[in-house]
Every structure is written in C-alpha cells, then in structure tokens.
Amino acid sequence: xxxxxxxxxxxxxxxxxxxxxxGAGVSTESGIPDFRSxxxxxxxxxxxxxxxxxxxxxxERDPEEYYRFHREKLVIEGVKPNxxxxxxxxxxxxxxxxxxxxxxxxxxxxxxxxxxxxxLHGSILRAYCSxxxxxxxxDVINYGTGxxxxxxxxxxxxxxxxxxxxxxxxxxxxxxxxxxxxxxxIVGGTSLNxxxxxxxxxxxxxxxxxxxxxxxxxxxxxxxLVIHExxxxxxxxx
Ligand code: OAD
Numbered sequence: 045x046x047x048x049x050x051x052x053x054x055x056x057x058x059x060x061x062x063x064x065x066x067g068a069g070v071s072t073e074s075g076i077p078d079f080r081s082x083x084x085x086x087x088x089x090x091x092x093x094x095x096x097x098x099x100x101x102x103x104e105r106d107p108e109e110y111y112r113f114h115r116e117k118l119v120i121e122g123v124k125p126n127x128x129x130x131x132x133x134x135x136x137x138x139x140x141x142x143x144x145x146x147x148x149x150x151x152x153x154x155x156x157x158x159x160x161x162x163x164l165h166g167s168i169l170r171a172y173c174s175x176x177x178x179x180x181x182x183d184v185i186n187y188g189t190g191x192x193x194x195x196x197x198x199x200x201x202x203x204x205x206x207x208x209x210x211x212x213x214x215x216x217x218x219x220x221x222x223x224x225x226x227x228x229x230i231v232g233g234t235s236l237n238x239x240x241x242x243x244x245x246x247x248x249x250x251x252x253x254x255x256x257x258x259x260x261x262x263x264x265x266x267x268x269l270v271i272h273e274x275x276x277x278x279x280x281x282x
Contacts, residue, residue, distance in 0.1 A: 045281055048271050053282040055228045055252045055269075062140050063226035064132055065219075065244060066275075067147040069233025069257060073126040073276040076150055080235050081259070085117060099207035107191045107199050114202065118149070118168055119186045125156035128232070131279040133157035143222040147234060147241050149204045162219050164211055164241050170203035211240060223247045232256040232275045236263050 045053075056062055068078035078084045085094050090113065096102055097113045125133075133156040135141035143160040144153050151169040153161045171180040175198025184192045185202050192200040205211055223229060224247045234257065236242040245253070245263055254269040255261060256278050264270050271278055 046271075046273075048269055049278055049281050051269060052230070052254050052256075052271070052278070055254070056135065056140060056282055059227045059252075060140055061142055061225070061227040062135060062230065063143050063145065063222045063228070064141060064230045064232065065145045065223065065234070066128075066232045067234025067236075067241075069235075070128050070146070070275055071123070071126070071148055071150055071152055072233070073128065073274060074123045074150075074152060076120055076123055078233070078235075080237065088117075090117075095207055100209050103201065103206055107201075111185070111191055114168075115186065123150065123152065125152045127276040128279040129153055129156035129158070131282065136160065142226070143219075145219045145222065145244070147238065149202075162215050162222070164205070164215060164219065166202070166204035166212075168202050168204060171200050172203055173198040174201045175199070216240070219244055220247050224249060226250060228252040228254070230254045230256060231263070231267075232278075234261070235259070236261040 072078050079086050097110055103110045129152050132141060132144055132153065136158055143162060144158050145162045145164065146153060147165050149165050149168045151167050168186060169182045171182045171185045172178060173194035173196060176194060176196045178194055180200050184200055194200055223244055226248060227250055229248045229250065231245060251268055253267045255264060255267040256271045256275050258272060258274060
C-alpha cells in the first residue's frame with residue numbers, strides 16, 4: 045500500500061474525531077461529472093456557461109432554460125454511492141467520523157448511510173415554491189416537463205444554493221464548528237475554488253490535514269498529507 049495511504053489510515057485508526065469535507069470529485073466514480081475537470085460540466089458546450097445558468101438571476105429570468113440544463117445535466121438516473129461514500133458512512137458507524145461536509149447536491153452520502161451530512165449547497169432531492177415556500181416532492185422538478193409551478197402560481201425550485209445566493213447560516217456555522225474542533229480533517233474531490241465553501245479549511249486548527257484529490261489545489265502547500273489519487277481507490281484502503 046502507498047506510504048501516504050498508510051499514514052492516513054494510521055491517523056484515522058487513532059482518532060474518533062475525523063471530519064470529511066468534499067466536493068464533486070467524490071461522486072465522479074458514481075458517474076456524475078464534476079465541474080472543472082476536462083470532461084467536467086464547465087468544459088462542455090452549452091448555450092450559456094453553466095455558472096451563468098446556475099445563478100439566481102438566470103433562474104428568475106429564464107427558468108425554462110434553467111430546467112433544461114437541470115434535467116439534462118444535474119439529474120443522472122440510477123447513480124449509486126461509490127466506495128468513498130460507503131467507507132465514510134462506515135467510519136461514522138464505527139464512531140470515528142463526526143461529520144461529512146459536502147458541496148454536492150446529489151444526496152449520495154445519505155444514500156450510503158451517512159447520518160450527519162452538512163449540505164453546503166443544498167440538494168436536488170428537495171424542492172420548494174419560490175413564492176410561498178411550500179415543499180414539493182423532488183420528482184416534480186427532476187422528472188417533470190417545462191417550468192414546474194405551485195398552486196399559488198410561484199415557480200417551484202430545487203433546494204440548492206445558486207450562484208449569488210447565500211449559504212444557509214446554520215449549516216455554515218455547524219460546518220465551522222466541526223472543522224474547528226476536528227482532529228483529522230480529510231478534504232477530498234474538490235478543486236477548492238468556490239468560496240465561501242473552500243475557505244472553511246482555514247478554520248482547521250490541527251496538524252492532520254489530508255487532501256485527497258486527483259489534481260492539485262490551491263491548498264496543497266498547507267496540507268500535512270497530499271494524495272493525488274482517485275478517492276474511491278484511497279477510501280477502499282483505509
Ligand atoms: P470541481 O469540479 O471544481 O472540482 C472537483 C475536483 O475533484 C477536481 O479538482 C478533480 O481533479 C477532482 N476529482 C475528480 N474526480 C476525482 C476522483 N475520482 N477522486 C479524487 N478527485 C477527483 O468541483 P467542486 O470543488 O465540488 O457549486 O466545485 C465546487 C462548486 O462549484 C460546486 O459545489 C458547484 C460548482 O459551481 C454550485 O453550484 C454553487
């Protein structure tokens with residue numbers, strides 16, 4: 045086994061306060077493309093840049109086009125948790141992992157059995173009316189046609205954080221608390237480009253920060269351990 049993976053395993057074996065913070069790269073091995081890799085969403089041809097479509101202004105202005113993108117690119121049928129999701133859920137059951145903090149909106153950590161999951165960017169598995177806030181089954185947005193509307197006339201929207209929107213304060217505060225008090229912090233499958241999520245790492249006060257990411261990130265030089273490998277491969281060995 046790779047010497048770095050052995051070290052990470054030792055850290056985890058010796059701890060009961062591991063926290064995981066991840067992003068789109070955690071789900072690529074489940075068949076969901078990430079955003080910034082060569083075959084990621086941001087490098088595919090689309091009428092508008094995905095960052096534009098995934099913004100509050102765009103959603104308000106052209107919900108029809110938003111939903112075309114949402115159903116074609118964000119909703120992927122039949123996806124299942126991979127080895128990284130499953131091992132994280134197991135580490136929580138073993139009393140080692142305190143929380144999964146994720147930028148993903150796919151619900152795969154919960155599908156794997158994780159209980160304490162902080163979804164910084166929300167989830168496409170929840171929906172609500174943008175006018176009266178009534179909750180809806182996510183099938184309405186993910187598998188319907190056109191722009192889904194509430195009885196009150198408002199547009200039903202996914203419970204995700206679009207660009208220009210604020211992250212939920214309670215979730216953010218809780219994420220800060222978990223990270224601040226973590227013994228081992230594993231950051232994986234994220235390019236650490238999107239704030240405020242990426243800045244959460246700065247709250248970590250320990251000396252066991254592991255970055256598990258295929259490509260390098262702006263935080264590589266600050267980490268105590270950097271593993272540039274597939275996260276599923278790494279987690280199947282720890
Ligand atoms: P990115 O697409 O920016 O980064 C994903 C990272 O995962 C890349 O650095 C890849 O190298 C790495 N990666 C891909 N597959 C991997 C694998 N199998 N194992 C390990 N690493 C792998 O995605 P995020 O950092 O999550 O926000 O992006 C953050 C936010 O940007 C998203 O939550 C989304 C997006 O705009 C909103 O929609 C608000």
